[in-house]
Amino acid sequence: MRLIPISSLTQPGIDVFATLTEAQLRNRLEPEKGVFIAESPKVIRVALDAGYEPLALLCERRHIEGDAADIISRIGDIPVYTGERELLAQLTGYTLTRGVLCAMRRPRAKSVEEVCEQARRIVVIEGVVDTTNIGAIFRSAAALGIDGVLLTTDSCDPLNRRAVRVSMGSVFLVPWAWMEPTAAIADVHYTDRLRCLGFKTAAMALTDDSVGIDDPALVEARKLAIIMGTEGDGLPRTTIQSADIVARIPMAHGVDSLNVAAASAVAFWQLRTRD
Numbered sequence: 001m002r003l004i005p006i007s008s009l010t011q012p013g014i015d016v017f018a019t020l021t022e023a024q025l026r027n028r029l030e031p032e033k034g035v036f037i038a039e040s041p042k043v044i045r046v047a048l049d050a051g052y053e054p055l056a057l058l059c060e061r062r063h064i065e066g067d068a069a070d071i072i073s074r075i076g077d078i079p080v081y082t083g084e085r086e087l088l089a090q091l092t093g094y095t096l097t098r099g100v101l102c103a104m105r106r107p108r109a110k111s112v113e114e115v116c117e118q119a120r121r122i123v124v125i126e127g128v129v130d131t132t133n134i135g136a137i138f139r140s141a142a143a144l145g146i147d148g149v150l151l152t153t154d155s156c157d158p159l160n161r162r163a164v165r166v167s168m169g170s171v172f173l174v175p176w177a178w179m180e181p182t183a184a185i186a187d188v189h190y191t192d193r194l195r196c197l198g199f200k201t202a203a204m205a206l207t208d209d210s211v212g213i214d215d216p217a218l219v220e221a222r223k224l225a226i227i228m229g230t231e232g233d234g235l236p237r238t239t240i241q242s243a244d245i246v247a248r249i250p251m252a253h254g255v256d257s258l259n260v261a262a263a264s265a266v267a268f269w270q271l272r273t274r275d
Helices: 022-026 041-049 085-092 112-116 131-143 161-167 190-196 237-242 260-270
Strands: 002-005 035-039 054-060 079-083 100-105 121-125 148-152 176-179 200-204 224-228 245-248
Touching: 022 035, 035 041, 035 161, 041 054, 041 100, 054 085, 079 085, 112 148, 112 176, 121 131, 121 260, 131 148, 131 161, 131 260, 190 200, 190 224, 190 237, 200 237, 224 260
Parallel strands: 002 079, 054 079, 121 148, 121 224, 148 176, 200 224, 200 245
Antiparallel strands: 035 100, 054 100
C-alpha cells in the first residue's frame, strides 16, 4: 500500500478527485487516457470484480483498516490518499459516500455490433441527460435481464460519477456503447441499423396507434430493442415513425406517463426473455 496523507487541498495528485470536470476526466481527445470516479466501497468492488483498472484511491483515514481494507488489498501499488473526513469534504465539495473514492481507467469503447452480437433484449437511450435517470435505467437493465445498452451521443455519459453511484455499479455489469453517427449512414436512422442486426424496434411513446407493452408482437419477439426517450419531450417524431412498433404502458387515474427510469423498469420486466 502506497499511503499518502493529505495535508493540503492543493497537494499534487488529488486533482482527479477534486478539480477536474467530468469532461476533463472523460478526455474525448485521448480516450485511452480517460478516467472515471467510482464512489463507495460497494460500487468500487463491483468495478474491480468486472475487471476495471484502479489508478488512485481517496479514503477517509478511519476506513483504511475498515470498509476499504479489502479494496486496498486488491488494488496493488497505486496511491492511496487519505485524510480526515472534514478535510476530504472540503476537497471534494461534499461528504464522501462511505468515505471512499476510486479513480479508474475508462474501458475501451465497445461498438454497437459488439453489444448486440449475443443480445436478445437491448435498450436504446435517446437524449436522456439526467445522471440519476441514466444510473437508474442501468440498474433496472442489469436486474431485469437486458443484455445491452445503446446510447445516442446526446445522452449523459454512463460513467459520470453520479450515474455510476445511482446505478450501484450496474454500469459495469451490462455492456454498452454509443450509437455514434457515421458519414456512411448519416441519412439512415439508427433503427434501420438495428433492424439489420436482427432486432425488432419498439419506441416507447404515447401515440394514437401505440400498443400496450403486453402485445404479443413485443413479448414474443426473438430480438427486441426497447427505445426510451428524453425526460421532457420523449422520443423525436423521426424515431417514432422509424420504429417497427410504438408501445405504451397503460395508465390509470388520468396519469399521462411515468418518469423514464420508472418506465424502463416496467418495460424491461414485461418484455424480458421468457426462455
